[in-house]
Amino acid sequence: MDATEEDICRVCRSEGTQEKPLYHPCVCTGSIKFIHQECLLQWLQHSRKEYCELCKHRFAFTPIYSPDMPSRLPVQDIFAGLLTSIVTAIRYWFHYTMVAVAWLSVVPLTACKSHFCFQLLMTCLSVNLLTFKLEKQTSENILADCLQGCFVVTCTLCAFISLVWLREQIVHGGAPQWLEQNPPPLPAPGNQHEAANRRAEAEIDDDGGEDDDDDYDDDDDDDYDGEEDEGEEEEGREEEAADANNGGQAFCPYHIGHFSVVGLGIEDFVKASHFDGLVTTVLGYILLAGALVVCHTFASLVKFQRSRRLLGVCYIVVKVSLLVVMEIGLFPLICGWWLDICSLEMFDATLKDREQSFDSAPSTTMFLHWLVGMVYVFYFASFILLLREVLRPGVLWFLRNLNDPDFNPIQEMIHLPIYRHLRRFILSVVVFGSIVLLMLWLPIRIIKLLFTSFLPYNVMLYSDAPVSELSLELLLLQVVLPALLEQGHTRQWLKRLVHAWTFAAGYVFDLHSYLLGEHDDNENQPNIPPGHLNNNRVPGPGEGLHAAHQAILQQGGPVGFQPYHRPPNFPLKITLLVVFMCVTLLLASLICLTLPVCVGRWLMALWMGNTMVHELYTAASGLYVCWLCIRAATVLLSWMPQGRTVIMIKVHEWTLMIIKTVVVAVMLAGVIPLLLGLLFELVIVAPLRVPLDHTPLFYPWQDWALGVLHAKIIAAITLMGPQWWLKAVIEQVYANGIRNLDLHFIVRRLAAPVICVLLLSLCVPYTLSKGIAPLLGVQPEMQTLVERRIYPFLLMVVVLLAILSFQIQQFKRLYEHIKNDKYLVGQRLVNYERKMSRNSSSSFSSSS
Structure with a gap:
């Protein structure tokens, strides 16, 4: 068979003709090598891609222009195209400007004035109308009104979205039983199968159409229509409840609480808290919830079904709002304050100091304590998740699994009664507070008793040392903490440590089966005959649900409740296990509070002498x-079973890797940040902060610390930007990693070009100001001005050149766009060649 007869299109599977020739536009070979241009264009329009989906090669097209196209476009065509582009840009600018003005000024001002009018109305209804302050509208407070209006609009939108989402939770997750107004009657035992058959027939008829309508009874049709109408009415009432609660959440709780505070005469106590607005709003929520409960009970007694449903939904909204505030706001705040109180002796502080700090800055103090409490709760939850990976499923049955896909805290807030939430909240406060006492307050007392000179910690905010606190903080945030947090070994070490402790405690107290299960033992033991349970705990009546609940508590572990061997004196051994756990936590806390600080103080003493450091x-x-010592020890222990020869080879490899890493670190983390920080100091900081009649002082340590920050920012922006040589090199270095570090590639492609550019940026202006300016015979004052302003001047020149280059590129694109719009008649597909010239890079893509 002839070879030309085998060349067929990969899409339409037909041969090429003179009118429709075949092309091979990509790297693909064989039966999918050739394709018609029309078939390819149709496929590209369908797939919305510009490259081959198999070989990832981008298709290229050669433009075909009209024969009468001049060699250069006429000036009037260029000006016409430029005018069209300017008009389009102005139209888009006007559109986005109007949108911005509407959302940033008109809507916020309207919301602010509406909120002001509502406040005025509510004040007229209260007793303090004469104390209400009316502000005259001036140009000075327009910005403040806009900001306040933006806050009001944001809160209103967030409240509305939350209410709609809560309504969806109620609709899809089911409402509480007390909210269901007409529960369906249960069918009689003898009619269950008949009812099921009728429901199946109804589903079949619904899918099949209207052919079998005669099989229905008229009563069934009426019931079905009634259920639809009832469902629509319930959805409408829930929407009305959501809308009503949207307004209620915006205004009602605060004013209800305000009237109550005024009526009870406790205004002074509320104002003493420094958060009178928040306390008044929470009090209003509580009173509103009580009022809704009373109204819902009354509506149930008089059988007002619609009102009962509406009041019930409103109560659920208020209840969920209060519980969210309690769980996310109050609980972390209590934990944060308790942590602060238990750690006062560690910082040589008193409650009086905390009271003065709260009086001076109440909002900042409360936010910091809330943040500390959130961090504490987060790490406690993370540790519980790690325990679930180690322990037998069912050991932590009393703790909620946050990673359980079936766990929905909003559904619990909706369905569980309020007293259960309060009981859980009190138990959580007791547990978390007891752990703080065990791992913070008691270790501090022991440290003060055994090591009298170790405490308090030095937490001064300022230092007169040459090494400033800013530099140390940047070093900590940019070097130390990322190195610690980006390592996955720490979690594995902690997991192995917990497993080892659990293994030892299980065998000491004969609780191995209870804590870790019997995975390995069950595989080697014969089957136990019936009736010989070896003291295994037999689930009693009604405990199957408890075992099923335990089955979903393990993250990534075995599914299902695992039975365990229950030894004699089980409660006593559990008590001893808890005591042993408390002692272990106490010792671990002592080590964590003393060992890192002792090592750090010794290192800082070697570096900075007797200077006090934070x-x-x-x-x-x-x-x-x-961490470095533990990492080295674990690596050596993993090498021990492999023999001395393998250890020496590994030591040689790691030594070479460490040397290469040190060299790369000196260049990338030492020289480049220092040059970058010094350049930033000369270009930005010194011209802005140092007058011309003063001599600027440079601190290399601070410049290096700021340079590290700037280098990380530049690297992040580069990785997020378009593809160019620096981004490709950085991605290659990241892909290689430390183990496959290519020193020659890094020096030649990354370090050398960047260092050369930075050195040129530093040396060329210095040479011009110190070498060429004196030769021109300028005055000393002018020479000083040139030396101090040449760096920002050259920066301005570089920015102007970049802008000019960008505008030139944009003009070239505009020129091509005008030419294509007026003279382009078609495109021809370009065949793929193994050695393509650089001129093919200017070919058109399929989108042009």
């Missing part, structure tokens, strides 16, 4: 050194 830096540096 304990945050000593603890961070000590923790980093401890």
Whole structure:
């Protein structure tokens, strides 16, 4: 068979002709090598892609212009195209400007004035109308009104979205039983099968159409229509409840609480809290919830079904709002304050100091304590998740699994009664507070008793040392903490440590089966005959649901409740296990509070002498050194079983890798940040902060610390930007990693070009100001001005050149766009060649 007869199109499977020739536009070979241009264009229009989906090669097209196209476009065509582009840009600018003005000024001002009018109306209904302040509208407070209006609009939108989402939770997750107004009657035992058959027939008829309508009874049709109408009415009432609660959440709770505070005469106590608005709003929510409960009970007694449903939904909204505030706001705040109170002796502080700090800045103090409490709760939950990966499923049955896909806290807030939430809240406060006492307050007392000079920690905010606190903070945030947090070994170490402790405690107290299960033992043991349970706990009546609940508590572990061997004196051994756990936590806390700080103080003493340094830096540096030591020890222990020869080979490889890493670190983390920080100091900081009659002082340590920050920002922006040589090199270095570090590639492609550019940026202006300016015979004042302003001047020149280059590129694109619009008549597909010239890069893509 002839070879030309085998060339067929990959899409239409037909041969090429003179009118429709075949092309091979990509790297693909064989039966999918050739394709018609029309078939390819149709496929590209369908797939919305510009490259081959198999070989990822981008298709290229050669433009075909009209024969009468001049070599250069006429000036009038260029001006016409430029005018069209300017008009389009102005139209888009006007459109987006109007949108911005509407959303940033008109809507916020309208919301602000509406809120003001409502406040005025509510004040007229209260007793303090004469104390209400009316502000005259001036140009000075328009910005404040806009900001306040934006806040009001944001809160209103968030409240509306939350209410709609809560309504969806009620609709899809089911409402509480007390909210269901007409529960369906249960069928009689003898009619269950008949009812099921009728429901199946109804589903079949619904799918099949109207052919079998005669099989229905008229009563069934009426019941079905009644259920539809009832469902629509319920959805309408829920929407009305959501809309009503949207307005209620915006205004009612605060004013209800305000009237109650005024009526009870406790205004002074509320104002003493520094958060009178928040306290008044929460009190209004509580009173509103009580009023809704009373009204719902009354509506149930008089059998007002619609009102009962509406009041019930409103109560659920208020209840969920209060519970969310309690769980997310109040609980972390209590934990944060309790942590602060238990750690006062560690910082040589008193309750009086905390009271003064709260009086001076109440909002900041409360936010910091809330943030500390949130961090504490987060890490506690993370540790519980790690325990679930180690322990037998069912051990932690009393704790909720946050990673359980069936766990929905909003559904629990909707369905569970309020007293159960309060009981759970009190138990959580007791448990978390007891852990703080065990792992913070008691270790501090022991440290003060055994090591009298160790505490308090030095937490001064300022230092007169040459190494400033800013530099140390940047070093901590940019170097130490990322190195600690980006390592996955720490979690594995903690998991192995917990497993080892659990293994030892299980065999000491004969609780191995209860804590870890019997995975390995069951595989090697014969089957146990019936009736010989070996003291296994037999689930009693009604405990199957409890075992099923335990089955979903393990994250990533075995599914199903695992039975365990129950030894004699089981309650006593559980008590001893809890005591042993408390002692272990106490010792671990003592080590964590003393060892990293001691190591960090020793390192800082070697570096900075007797200068007092913030304990945050000593603890961070000590923790980093401890982490390095543990990492080295674990690596050596993993090499031990492989023999001396393998250990020497590994040591040689790691030594070479460490040397290469040090060289790369000196260039990328030492030289480049130093040059970058010094350049930033000369270009930005010194011209803005140092007058011409003063001599600027440079601190290399601070410049290096700021350079590290700037280098990370530049690297992040580069990785997020378009593809160019620096982005490709950085991605290649990241892909290689430390183990496959290519020193020659990094030096030649990354370090050398960047260092050369930075050195040129530093040296060329210095040479011009110190070498060429004196030769021109300028005055000393002018020479000083040139030396101090040449760096920002050259920066301005570079920026102008970049803008000019960008505008030239844009003009070239505009020129091509005008030419294509007026003279382009078609495109011809370009065949793929193994050695394509650079001129093919200017070919058109399929989108042009």
